[in-house]
Amino acid sequence: MIGMGKSISHTGASMGYGWDAEKEAKVVYREHLAGDNPKEITQEFSIIQAQNHRCKKNTLSFVLSPTIEDGRDLKDKQLAEITLRFVKEMKLQERQAIAFVHHDKVHIHIHLYVNRIGFDGKAYKDNYVGKRSQQAAEKVAQQMGLTTVREVQQEKLNEVKNIREEIKQIHETVISEMKPKDFDQYLKYMKQNKVEVIPSINKSNQLQGFRFEYKGHNLKGSEVHRSMSMGRIAQRIEFDKAVTQRIVKENTLDLLGKTVSVAPNLAVTLAKKVIKISIKKTIGLGMEL
The missing domain is CATH 3.30.930.30 (BirA Bifunctional Protein; domain 2)
Incomplete structure (x- = not known):
C-alpha cells in the first residue's frame, strides 16, 4: 500500500x-x-x-x-x-x-x-x-x-533482474551464433528474438549508445549488463575492415539507413581491434612460413 x-x-x-x-x-x-x-x-x-x-x-x-x-x-x-x-x-x-x-x-x-x-x-x-x-x-x-511498498519494490526488482538476464542471454546467442557483421545486423537479429534495440542519438546526430526494449521494459545497455555498452558490443561484432577504417577515419557509420557520427572513444576502440586483428594475422602468417 x-x-x-x-x-x-x-x-x-x-x-x-x-x-x-x-x-x-x-x-x-x-x-x-x-x-x-x-x-x-x-x-x-x-x-x-x-x-x-x-x-x-x-x-x-x-x-x-x-x-x-x-x-x-x-x-x-x-x-x-x-x-x-x-x-x-x-x-x-x-x-x-x-x-x-x-x-x-x-x-x-x-x-x-x-x-x-x-x-x-x-x-x-x-x-x-x-x-x-x-x-x-x-x-x-x-x-x-x-x-507493503517495500514488497512491491522488491517484486519489481526481481522482475527487472529476470528481464535483464533474458536480454543478456538473447544478446549472447545473437553475438555467438548469428555473428552480426555490423550494428544494423545486430539490431535486426535482436529484433527477431523479440528484443527491440533502440539507438540513442543526440541532437548533434551522434550515436550515444543503445536502449533495449523487452516485455514492457526499456533499459540502457549498461543497466542490462556492463558488457552491453555500445563499445563492448562493437568489440564483439566482426565489422568489415573497410567499414571499420571509415569509422576510425571519419568518426561516422551507417545505421538504419542514415549516417551518424560516433564518439571518438568508439572509433579508438575499433582502431585497437583492427590493430589486434592485423597482429594476429601477421603472427599466423609467420608461423605458416
Whole structure:
C-alpha cells in the first residue's frame, strides 16, 4: 500500500473531487462532521480554520492506495479500518476528517481530508508530511497483512533482474551464433528474438549508445549488463575492415539507413581491434612460413 500526503489550501475543490458521484465515491470514514455534501463539509472545516488566519494551507490531503490485488478483496469495513489506523499513526485523532473511496477504477484508493487546524486553533505540523504518510501507510499495511511498498519494490526488482538476464542471454546467442557483421545486423537479429534495440542519438546526430526494449521494459545497455555498452558490443561484432577504417577515419557509420557520427572513444576502440586483428594475422602468417 502506498501513502501520499500534503497540505492544501483549495479545500472546497478537493472535497468536491473526493466526493464525486461519477467516480462512485463512498464515504468510509468521518469524524466530527455532519454535512451531507462537499459544500457543507467545507463550511464546517472553515469554521474551525477561522481560528488560525496565519495558516493558509489549512487542510491535509492524503491518498491511500492498496495494490490492485489487495484492493479486489477489501470491503468498505476494511477500507474504513485502514483509514482509522492511518489517522492514528499520523496522530490526527480528534480532528475533523472525512474519507472517500473511489470505485470507478480497477485500482481502488482512499481520499482522506483532515482539518489541519485543531479545535484549539493550532495547526498540525506538516514537516515531511509526505514521507511520514509513506511510513504510516507501510505500518498499516503490515498490521493488516497487506502488500507493503517495500514488497512491491522488491517484486519489481526481481522482475527487472529476470528481464535483464533474458536480454543478456538473447544478446549472447545473437553475438555467438548469428555473428552480426555490423550494428544494423545486430539490431535486426535482436529484433527477431523479440528484443527491440533502440539507438540513442543526440541532437548533434551522434550515436550515444543503445536502449533495449523487452516485455514492457526499456533499459540502457549498461543497466542490462556492463558488457552491453555500445563499445563492448562493437568489440564483439566482426565489422568489415573497410567499414571499420571509415569509422576510425571519419568518426561516422551507417545505421538504419542514415549516417551518424560516433564518439571518438568508439572509433579508438575499433582502431585497437583492427590493430589486434592485423597482429594476429601477421603472427599466423609467420608461423605458416
